[in-house]
Amino acid sequence: MTNRIYAYTVVGKDDVPWSRHVGSTLTEGTGLIKVGQTTKSTARARIKQQLGTAYPHLEGVSILLDEAATRADGEEFTDHEVHAALVSHGIKRDQEWFETTLEEVRAAIASVRTGVDLADQRTETFEMRPEQKAAVEVTANYFRTRAGDSGSSKFLWNAKMRFGKTFTAYQLARQMGWRRVLVLTYKPAVKTAWRDDLLAHVDFAGWKFVDRDTDPDERDELTDGSAPLVWFASFQDLSGRTEDGLIKPRNENLGLIDWDCVILDEYHFGAWRDGAREMYDPTDLKAADEEEPDERVTSEDLGLDTKHILYLSGTPFRAITNGEFNEDQIFNWTYVDEQREKAIWDESRGQNPYRELPGMQIYSYELSREAEAYAEDGEFNGFSLTEYFRANKVEGATRGATPGTYVFEHPDQVGEFLEMLRGKLSNQMKSMIVGGQKAPFPYEHAGFKEMIRHSVWYMADVAACFAMRDALKAHPYFSGFEIVVAAGPGAGMGADAKPPVEAAIGVADREHRSGSITLSCGKLMTGVTVREWGAILMLRSLKSPESYFQAAFRVQSPWAYRDGEGELHVLKDTCYVFEFDPNRALGLVAEYGTRLATTGELTPAEAIGQLLNYLPIYGFAGGSMTQLDATAVLDWATAGIGASALARRWNSPLLVEVNEHTLTALLERPDLVEALAQIEDFRTLADTAQQVVTSTKMLKKVKREQAGKLDPGQRKEQTETAKRRKEIRKKLQKFITKIPVFMYVTDFREEALKHVIESLDSDLFERTTGLTVADFHQLADIGLFSAAHMNDAIYQFRRFEITSLEYALDDDERAVLEGRPVQVYAEDPVESH
Incomplete structure (x- = not known):
């Protein structure tokens, strides 16, 4: 029998409203269409077989299309190919039901029949910014x-x-x-x-x-x-x-x-x-x-x-x-570049091309006073959101993610957290309120309402995602949201995890629910756009600014469309990051700023100051919500740094980069090798570095040729190479520990690596370290020393130095130490400096 393709809709589905964005194009329509195939002589015969009981005589069923599923050469095709063509054009689906028009279904069938991709119907004409x-x-x-x-x-x-x-x-x-x-x-x-x-x-x-x-x-x-x-x-x-x-x-x-x-x-x-x-x-x-x-x-x-x-x-x-x-x-x-251009755009040049790119704000809330406690090693005790929301699988629970499979270790504190999101504070938090003013909370403050409607909550693992799903569905307020878990193998890999999220958003909109909440522990956090997300709740402890901002910028996707007359309608002006571990979050923001500083001539404080112009950060602590400036961010980020912790940072392997590429760059500079060779520890550096480079290249080559596998001799070579690399790194770390000695004895107030390099006391630097400032500069340029991590360590050293001296300084002396102008009174003839 010849294969046939058909499409139909039914009463109840023929009036369902839908909308979708493809690029900057908004398409709205009404009615869901089912696309299927049959080998029966007519589509009606197959549809009656499917729906005859629910729709006697097919009353209420509208058959929209019924035609042979054959190409020009007589080869048959399937409904799966038509489904794929529809999805590739941004059309949403639920099983075989599609949010589409009959014309689009016909176009998809034509594309399968002719081999011309449906996406080749090009509609985008926008220019480069x-x-x-x-x-x-x-x-x-x-x-x-x-x-x-x-x-x-x-x-x-x-x-x-x-x-x-x-x-x-x-x-x-x-x-x-x-x-x-x-x-x-x-x-x-x-x-x-x-x-x-x-x-x-x-x-x-x-x-x-x-x-x-x-x-x-x-x-x-x-x-x-x-x-x-x-x-x-x-x-x-x-x-x-x-x-x-x-x-x-x-x-x-x-x-x-x-x-x-x-x-x-x-x-x-x-x-x-x-x-x-x-x-x-x-x-x-x-x-x-x-x-x-x-x-x-x-x-x-x-x-x-x-x-x-x-x-x-x-x-x-x-x-x-x-x-x-x-x-x-x-x-x-950068984000700063983008938002600056958006703010200063001259409308005489035409429509602002940055208009649809939303600004971002971070709101940081302190969950526990325990986060202020200090451990014996001088660091704050590592209050961890990951531990706060720790969940485990129930012993004896069936496989899968059925309700009750995963439970929180501390369900009461999770329940208290959910109440806090709505502004329902615990007795401890109520006691912290000062001046009778309560801070804005995500699911209470009217200003957040539109953007928090569709949000993503970033959890630590699969167990936490499913435990949170159950907690939300059992909650009298959050049960009004459509909850979707984008985690675990059942959610699909990569972009396959996106359709269920879009479906949840669609259900929330159609059924007038409170909104949607997506729970993820990694899926959809890079390379995927869900334009309706207006807020992200950071409910895990991340260690690097890259991972933090990769996730945060998920919600900064534009959400706008142009009407038939070309007018731009922006649906998302501002998006929000809600953070619940201020020490960790602000530490990452500070590190992000210090790394931005390595790409230009800015100090960490200057880079963070520019960032805060367009990324305001509000901190809720001590009972009030205040907007933080660059100094406050840096102070908060370094508040838990003690002497022993600071010493460890100056002996960290992160401060040096020892790999094939940096060592190759070093070997290509005989003058730098010779300069280092004057220091006792580096007499054999050239030979060891050459062995590492040669061995690394050889091992990479054999891995490619042997499908990533190494024989016993090659594994031994790999181990020996790792030892040589570690030997070089330890010697470089030993050299780096001399930098804070130099900073302590010099009068120069270093705030970043460039200040060390540009130090006025180059002779002292050479006596302290054994290298000239110029040589050190060159070694940093080739990447042997990590400028980003050194900036962080240098700034923390400076803050610690200032703090340790504050008890003995008056206001003017402290201002001089911090590089601020001294307050001058009218009777004082000395000019401000």
Whole structure:
């Protein structure tokens, strides 16, 4: 029998309103349509078989379409292919029911029948924003000036989330005239963005998109053809091998193509391994291990032929500060840049292109006075949100995530927390209120109402997500929200976790519920946009600013549409981060500022001051909510630093970068090697460094050739290399510990690494450390010393130094120590200084 495709709707579903955003286009409609297939002679016969009991004589059923499911060559296709075409166009589904129009269903069938992708119906015509044009121009000029260089030219876009890296990268490809572009990512969930940007915009008409799901014959035809091509792959897929250790058949062509450019997306996941793992759902850690390389990625590491490598990241601090890129190889665009341009845009130039990019605010609440207690080692006791919301699986519980499978260790304090979100304070918190004014709370304050309607709560693990789901559903207020758990293997990998969230938002809107709450412990935290999210609640303790801001910027996605007359309607002006561990959060903000400072000439305080102009932070402690300035953020962040803790930070391995690339850069500078050799500990540095570099390159090569496996001799070599690297690191750490000695005895008030380098007392620096300031500067430039972590340690040393002296200083002396102007009175003839 010939396969047939059909579509119908029924009473009750034919009047359901829906809306969706694709790019900047808002589409609204009414009615859900079911798309199916049958081998019966008519669709009516199949539909009657399905619905005859519920709808006698099919009364209330509207059959919208019934036609043969065959292509021009007579080959049959299935409803699954039509479903895929609809979903690829941004159309939402629930099983076989779609929020779509009959015209769109016909278009999807036509695309399957003819082989012309539905997405090729290009509708986007927007232009690049000024900073995107600047990125293309700067990068293109850099690549062109190095056209004759051997090897691959590389360039980094340090561009915040929502910069539009995919669209802008494609514009660079157009300007450069590239025909073969390979996109490699550490997060496969970003595939949708790379595909949609290429296939939806009129500027890229004629370009083809290939990924692991493309039919092999079609892929081979496209790679041999003349049309410009983008091939998308993940590192996990690229590094995979068959059981015989051979390259997977679908990837064989990758090594045969002369790529014009390889684009490494979400590069911070490779250049910053440990912190990146925090962004994964714990159930996806195997994927994390497979996707993330140990160090940076070069053309040699890829084993591919390419003329250019473009690195993309929103938080590439480590890649910048360890000397991987020179200043002329980096384009910077930060949240501060974006919001500044939004504020100063001259309307005479036309519509503000930044209008739809929301501002962000952080509200920080203190959950427990215990967070102020100090441990014996001088650090605050590590109040942990992860421990606060710790949950466990009930012994004997059935497998799966049925209600009651996971429970909180401290259910009473979780219940108290949920009440606090609504402004219902515990007796302890009530006693802290001063002046009769209560701080604004997320689910109480009217100003938060619209943006908190759809939120994401970032939990520590799968158990905490499901325990919180049960607590919310049992709560008299939060049970009014649609709750969805985007965690665990049942939620799907990458972008597959997104449709249930969209469905929950849709149900909340259609049924006029209070809103939706998504519970995640890693899924959807990078590379995925849920534009309705207006707030994120940080309910886990993160260790790095990269992971913190990658998650926070999930809610900064634009939510706007243009009407038929071209007027822009912005539905999200401001988004919110709600934080419940002030010490940890503000410490990460401070570290974020110190790392921003390494990309320019700013001190940490100056960088944080600029950040706070556009990212206001409010702290609730001591019974009141106050807006924090840069000094308050830094003071709060360093409040728990004691002498012993400070000493440990100056002996931290994070302060030095010892790897193949930094050691290679050092060996290419015989003058620096010679300078270090004058210090007793570094007499054999050159030989040891050369052994590490040679061995590391050899091991990486054999890993590629042997599907990641090493024989016993190679594993022994790997162990010996690690020991040599550790030996160099310990010697460099010993050298670094002399820096605070210099800072203590000099009169110069150092606040950042650049102040140490620019110190007026260079002779004292050389006597203290054994190196000249110039040599130290060069070693920092090649990345052997981590500027970001040293900035943090230097500032904390300065704050500790000031605090330790405060008891003996008067106001003027303290002002001088802190670099502030001295208060001068009228009768004082001395000018302020």
